[in-house]
Amino acid sequence: MSTIPAADRSFGSSVQAAVVQPSGLDILPSRATSIAEAGKPGGPMNCGKTSVAGSVSQRACVFCGSRVVLYPIADALHVVHGPIGCAAYTWDIRGSQSSGPQLFRNSFSTDMQELDIVYGGEKKLERALLQLIAKHQPKAAFVYGTCIVGLIGDDVGAVCKRVAAATGIPVLSVASEGFKGTKKDGYKAACEAVFHLIGTGDTSAISPYSVNLMGDFNIAGESWVIREYLERMGIEVVATITGDGRIDAIRRCHGAKLNLVQCSGSMTHLAKKMQSEYGVPFKRVSFFGIEDMSAALYDVAKFFGSEELMEKARSVVREEVGKIYPQLRAWRDDLKGKKAAIYVGGAFKAFSLVRALRTLGMRTALVGTQTGDAEDYNTLREMCDPGTIIVDDSNPIELAKFCLEQDVDLFIGGVKERPIAYKLGIGFCDHNHERKECLAGFVGMANFGREVHASVMSPVWNFVPRRASRKAVGLDLASEPQSAVANPKSAMGRAVA
Ligand code: SF4
Structure with missing residues (x-):
């Protein structure tokens, strides 16, 4: 990726104000409008477009x-x-x-x-x-x-x-x-x-309290966890379309009374089609983190207008939160004030992760998605702490730049972000399709907390060059990596080149 010297940059004024660039790594001028900072004024983010040529986007095809x-x-x-x-x-x-x-x-x-x-x-x-x-x-x-x-x-x-x-x-x-x-x-x-498959199966015997799960991919059995919560409330799950999916279930899923759409980017189009063709309404939900998981169950109960279902939802939430809360509090004591970077596919997952990190006492310093829209980024601007960098369709240089400048302790992403984190000497948490650990539901929040705590608190990070040199010469952490990165012959420079 070619970078433009700072002196040659000519960003639009509103964007210039929104972008923080004190380090030796530069962004492409044409990418400037896709980056913002929470708490700072600026126009709508440039998003939802094809990737900038030469930017080596993290986005998949x-x-x-x-x-x-x-x-x-x-x-x-x-x-x-x-x-x-x-x-x-x-x-x-x-x-x-x-x-x-x-x-x-x-x-x-x-x-x-x-x-x-x-x-x-x-x-x-x-x-x-x-x-x-x-x-x-x-x-x-x-x-x-x-x-x-x-x-x-x-x-x-x-x-x-x-x-x-x-x-x-x-x-x-x-x-x-x-x-x-x-x-x-x-x-x-x-x-x-x-x-093409939907509407071709028999819908008789489907419960009046029934849903389809859309956009949950059953990573490490997550759809089974959500299905179990819903079944405890008395809700029938007709089809888990995108996780442990079955053709016969998909054929009859138009008989469900509600579509629950997680990962808003991937399945909203299908949900809208089912609403217009079969009259099945949909709700956007997220199953990550205590707040969003609870809200999803309450939303389902509210949709069916049943006090009995609502009481069952409360009981599931009470029971499950009670199991994990003491441990979360203990981890929170250690993690308080630590900073995280998030780069994921869809914005709904990013929202949930910002909240889940708060539950653990951590602050989101960088957040980005591959497929967010203008409304999603407005939401992120509102929900994130001032100073949080927000990026759309980012690339390795940008992510490295902002991780270093924000001095994050953890990077949450997928297979393409893992090497960036490790090369920079930052703990990594896989929250994408390749992972083998259930991170959804209440049990998933406990697994997430355990993994974040183990990664962030590992003593190994004291030995990476960035931290070790800070300790040795008493440098300010925010400034030390910049000079290292600016010099392509340094270890850090090689890591992000
Ligand atoms: S992986 Fe995607 S972008 Fe690459 S050649 Fe195949 S279809 Fe095209």
Whole structure:
């Protein structure tokens, strides 16, 4: 990534006022309007656009957005139509669990080669689908388009139709060519594909108190935890569409009375479609942190207008909070005043994490998302403490810059943020799809607190160059890394280069 010398920068005045840049790392001028600071005036953040060329965005591609949403449908076949590299992105990197079929853990690819690109890959795709369906007997198949397929113009939809007619199962094309937008467009393509299944199953015998879970990916069994809370209240969960998903449950999920949409970015499009086509209303919820988990259960009880359900929700919250609160208080004593950086996919998770960190006594010093919209960033500006840096669609240099300037003790992110944190000598907490630990629900808050406490309080951070040199020469921590980073030959400079 090229950086622009500070003297050559010409940011708009309102943005200039909102961005704090006292370090040796610079941001690209065209990125300035996508960065703000809580407590400082400034116009709406520039967001929801394709990434700036050359910025080396942390954001994933359209295809990744689609596969994130659909791969947890466990009894379906998932075929990536494209070069093997795209499929490598999917292979068993997720912590999504299934209570039954494990077919989704496989990543099938048509492995397109030069000849396929010259002569077209439709025949190869058709052969692959027929062979795989005969061998694995899936309930449905999803075929993901990738960049090269979009470029050469394979008619994936026509192939899917032929294979569906030949095999008798739904074969759905996911229009997820990587280059055609943002990760959010991938979510939308996934919603469009799965919508074809909805409305094709029998809805008789569905309880008047029933919901679907959308946008929870059953990472480390999280959907099961939420399902259990809801069932204790007497709520039937018809389909957990995006976590431990089943084709038959999705076919009948239009019979549920309410859609609970977590991870607002990924499933809101489907929820809106179900509302207009089937009259199923939806609520945006989050299952992370005590406050948001409790609010989600109360919102469900309120929706059904039943005092009995509300009392059951209170009882679940009382019981579960009682189990974890003493331990959270103990961790809070140690963590008080520590600072965290958050970089996640969706804004709803960011909101929950800001609150959950407060529960642990910590302050959010940097928060960013891949797919937030203007309203989301306004909410973050309001809810974060003054001085918190807020970024949309960030990149490694920016994240390193703000982590150093804010001197954070912890970085919460995903697989792409982990190396940034470790190279800077900062504790890391994985809150993305690759993790293997349940962080949702009340039990998840306890796991989160344990992990944050263990990471932040580890004595190992005293030995990283940044902290060690501060101790040795009595430097102010906020200024020491800047000179180190400005010098590309220094250890820190090499780490963020
Ligand atoms: S779809 Fe395109 S951007 Fe996405 S992994 Fe494949 S080649 Fe890369």
